[in-house]
Amino acid sequence: MATFTGGGIPSALQVATLQNYVSSTNFHSGLSIHEPDESEDFVKRYGSQGITGFLEMIGAKAPVAQKEYYHYEEDFIHQNVTVTNLNQTLTDGREFALQSGSMETIGALDGADNSTDVSSPLRIGNIVQNKYGETGVVVAIFGGKYGNSGVFMDGHSTGVAGGTAASHTQVVFHVLSYDGSQMTAPAAGDTLIIIGTEFAEGTGQPTGLTPQVIEYKNNVMIMKESYRVSGSEATNKIWFEVEDESTGQRGFLWYLKGEGDTYKRFMDYCEMQMLLGNQAVSTEAIYTATNLRGTEGLIPFIRNNGNTHNYNQLAGFNLSDFDSMIRTLDKFRGSRENTIFAGIDLSLAIDDAVAAMFAGGGISYGAFNGAEEIAVAMGFKSFMRGGYVFHKKTYEALSHFPMLGADGFDYPGLGIVVPGDNGRDARSGDNIPSLRIRYKEAGGYSREMEHFLTGSAGLEQATSEVDELRCHYRTERGFEGFAPNRFFLIERA
Secondary structure: OOOOOOOOOOOOOOOOOOOOOOOHHHOOOOOOOOOOOOOOOOOOOOOOOOOOOHHHHHOEEEEEOOOEEEEEEEOOOOOEEEEOOOOOEOOOOOEEEEOEOOOOOOOOOOOOOOOOOOOOOOOOOEEEEOOOOOEEEEEEEEOHHHOOOOEEOOOOOOOOOOOOOHHHOOOEEEEEEOOOOOOOOOOOOOEEEEEEEOOOOOOOOOOOOOOOEEEEEEEOEEEEEEEEEEHHHHOOEEEEEEEEOOOOEEEEEHHHHHHHHHHHHHHHHHHHHHHHOOEOOOOOHHHHHHOOOEOOOHHHHHHHHOEEEEEOOOOOOOHHHHHHHHHHHHHOOOOOEEEEEEOHHHHHHHHHHHHHHOOOOOOOHHHHOOOOOOOOHHHOOEEEEOOEEEEEEEOHHHHOOOOOOOOOOOHHHOEEEEEOOOEEOOOOOOEEOOEEEEEEEEOOEEOOOEEEEEEOOOOOOOOOOOOEEEEEEEEEEEEEEOOHHHOEEEEEO
């Protein structure tokens, strides 16, 4: 039975009070009859804290039916060779021997053409040129599958030394100068370019070259996140209004905030793995035992396979940095239009560089589509130099304090240069994005983003007897990048 104190029987006496308002001290054990003046607004102290959307915005998505996925990219059809050492110098003043450092035949010195031998771009009859403008023709090759007896240009064996097994531990090319003078001996690291072929009358055809392809391999990884609320808490009303940002639902129930935060945090984790993830090392016991795979994200993809540019932290990012990047892009057939996704420090440094360039006037507004208002120095959107266009966008995730912007991390000074055009599939002719997200899907079942509920609280169909509601998120996805030679990673030295 409920009990009542201080008023079970109303008093016939009215007692004067010194207070001109009803205080909480005389109303049911501290509960005031006055409604608290609590704002229904819930202040987002740090704004919208989500950092997702970068890859979603600039990339694409495609399903994959296996844990691993591959694609293949063509290499340069024109190869050059790099000198690693001068194996021997001949005495007639017209020939020298060198080892190619790029795709040379380095197989066993058994004279056999077998699987251990690697194809060489340099063949008998190739005309080469060094950095001094001197040219010559390859007349003999020793070592590798050619053995110590070597292979010679038809009709040319005189004056070419054969050597011993000891002298041909590397593949050796003998090059005969066209002008009869001694070509400058190459130093380690020198490059020779292949500019053509020449053969004598009545000779046969050269050996063919096999097209070179580059294999790309990556994995999808499984990511999960959950949120739990008891049935009782799910029905507790709060003073202020909150929002479930996964659904947009607003109300006065605290669990809506918890569920929304869980969704946003999960999406941030997905973004970070597509950006920073690494593939697991299969030889490590922990990975083989747990079957963890990982996925190589965008930044490791560029760092391992693409281009990097370091700028001076004290000097900042300036015009010479742009020029260095442009020369590299031009060298590796990069896109004429690129977007720099920059951390806040790099973004400000680029603004300063552009402001300095235009300080004396003479701005070419054509670089900004002719719009003067867009070309305001500290807020520029696009910049053109040497026929290359760079669009700049501050990528907030690189400066997000609890994560990449945390003290001691230099992501605010980092930039990711993404090509603005698409590649083309050699077989289908379809456009291929610069990057995309792969997710598991087969038989109508997609694991791109799964959301499901378990428990018994508030569910029409209970999955357990526990008085709770559990909200679950799950995805199986990975990153895929194309043509890393067209990407840049900008970092402070």
